[in-house]
Amino acid sequence: MSLSMTGYGQSAVDLQGYNISFEVKSVNHRYCEIAIRMPREWACFEDSLRKAVQSRIGRGRIDVYINKENNGESTSAVLNHAMVQAYLQAAEDLKSYGIKGDLAVRDILSLPDVLVSPSGFSMDEAQQKIWNDALLQGLEQALDGLLQMRSxxxxxxxxxxxxxxxxxxxxxxxxxxxxxxxxxxxxxxxxxxxxxxxxxxxxxxxxxxxxxxxxxxxxxxxxxxxxxxxxxxxxxxxxxxxxxxxxxxxxxxxxxxxxxxxxxxxxxxxxxxxxxxxxxxxxxxxxxxxxxxxx
The missing domain is CATH 1.20.120 (Four Helix Bundle (Hemerythrin (Met), subunit A))
Incomplete structure (x- = not known):
């Protein structure tokens, strides 16, 4: 049966104190083009997620959005020191343009990728498999919804x-x-x-x-x-x-x-x-x- 190239699907899973939301959108395209946007510390999972999309969709422009939020059960977060240093250096460089002001702790903590999951920095093989399986599960559920709409x-x-x-x-x-x-x-x-x-x-x-x-x-x-x-x-x-x-x-x-x-x-x-x-x-x-x- 013919499928449309236009569709939308969403899902969510909970893992280790985080609520992970998935959105998948697709529109017309000559080929199969996949764009995945997710937290930087999950870059190691992109290849398996991309293959999951390719196994189910043959043509179209597919945008995958994966976000995470602390659901209140997570008791710890890791400060990304490299990212904090980068933001502070950028703030210092801006002063050369005559821009006045200082970054407060609240400002820094609200910036992207300042606080990340501990597993984002050090995952053993077992932990990686847990996260990879959870991300694939959520993505497959979102793809189910998208394919139903396309059908x-x-x-x-x-x-x-x-x-x-x-x-x-x-x-x-x-x-x-x-x-x-x-x-x-x-x-x-x-x-x-x-x-x-x-x-x-x-x-x-x-x-x-x-x-x-x-x-x-x-x-x-x-x-x-x-x-x-x-x-x-x-x-x-x-x-x-x-x-x-x-x-x-x-x-x-x-x-x-x-x-x-x-x-x-x-x-x-x-x-x-x-x-x-x-x-x-x-x-x-x-x-x-x-x-x-x-x-």
């Missing part, structure tokens, strides 16, 4: 595209019925034109007349384009019910359908047929807009 949106997109494909198939049927009449109507118009110009001095060569009609019929023949269009419709319907990313294949098929329709429009010398081409191009543009959000 619902994908089903809506698939229904809409299928309805528009049905409209295209009706137009295709009308064009298939009109196409054989184009040479016949041209022959009638050409005959009428010749007769309107004939003042009795013209000797119409029926052989040349027939060749002209045959050449026009060959130039305006759109049977091959109509056959390929029907094949593209069937492939498009099949893709909408396939598992996995199909957005790029849909985009390619839509381009091919547009190419065939343009060719029919350039060949057709028939007002009604050209009108059907215009209607078909309008429906294809709507399908292209919807398919742009399919994974």
């Amino acid at each position: 619902r949106e994908g089903a809506f997109l698939a229904r809409d595209i299928e309805q528009r494909l049905g409209r295209l198939e009706l137009l295709h049927q009308e064009m298939t019925e009109l196409a054989p009449e184009v040479p016949n109507e041209y022959r009638k118009r050409l005959r009428q034109r010749i007769e309107s110009l004939d003042d009795g001095s013209l000797a119409v060569d029926e052989h040349i007349f027939g060749l002209e009609v045959a050449l026009f019929a060959e130039r305006s023949n759109v049977e091959e384009e109509l056959i390929r269009l029907r094949s593209h419709f069937e492939q498009c319907r099949g893709l909408l019910h396939q598992e996995g990313p199909v957005g790029r294949k849909l985009d390619f098929l839509i381009q091919e359908m547009n190419r065939e329709v343009n060719t029919i429009g350039s060949k057709a010398n028939h007002l009604t047929l050209v009108n059907r081409v215009v209607e078909m191009k309008a429906e294809l543009e709507k399908i292209r807009e919807q398919a742009a959000n399919v994974e």
Whole structure:
């Protein structure tokens, strides 16, 4: 079943006195691009978290936000001396610009990464596994919610595209019925034109007349384009019910359908047929807009 590239999921887990919240958002993107934002001391877990996202999402721009808050059960925190020194040095450097004022203890403690979990600095292998498993659990739960939303949106997109494909198939049927009449109507118009110009001095060569009609019929023949269009419709319907990313294949098929329709429009010398081409191009543009959000 087709999936949308737009979705949102969230979750939370508690671990060692901290409440860890997860948010995952995804939007349209040509490829699979993942951005993870989380406390700096968890950088060692980024690779496993990234792989978890890649294992479940094939395409889109995915933003992962992981935050932690002390839930009141944590009894200790470590002062990040390197970060404190960096902030104090930055404050001292600002004084050279004529900026006055001093940092109070409250100011320093409110700055990012000044107080961190003790485990953020020294984790043994067992502790790392506990935190890694907890982060993966929370991320998987958030991804569940995101994928549910992508699935619902994908089903809506698939229904809409299928309805528009049905409209295209009706137009295709009308064009298939009109196409054989184009040479016949041209022959009638050409005959009428010749007769309107004939003042009795013209000797119409029926052989040349027939060749002209045959050449026009060959130039305006759109049977091959109509056959390929029907094949593209069937492939498009099949893709909408396939598992996995199909957005790029849909985009390619839509381009091919547009190419065939343009060719029919350039060949057709028939007002009604050209009108059907215009209607078909309008429906294809709507399908292209919807398919742009399919994974």
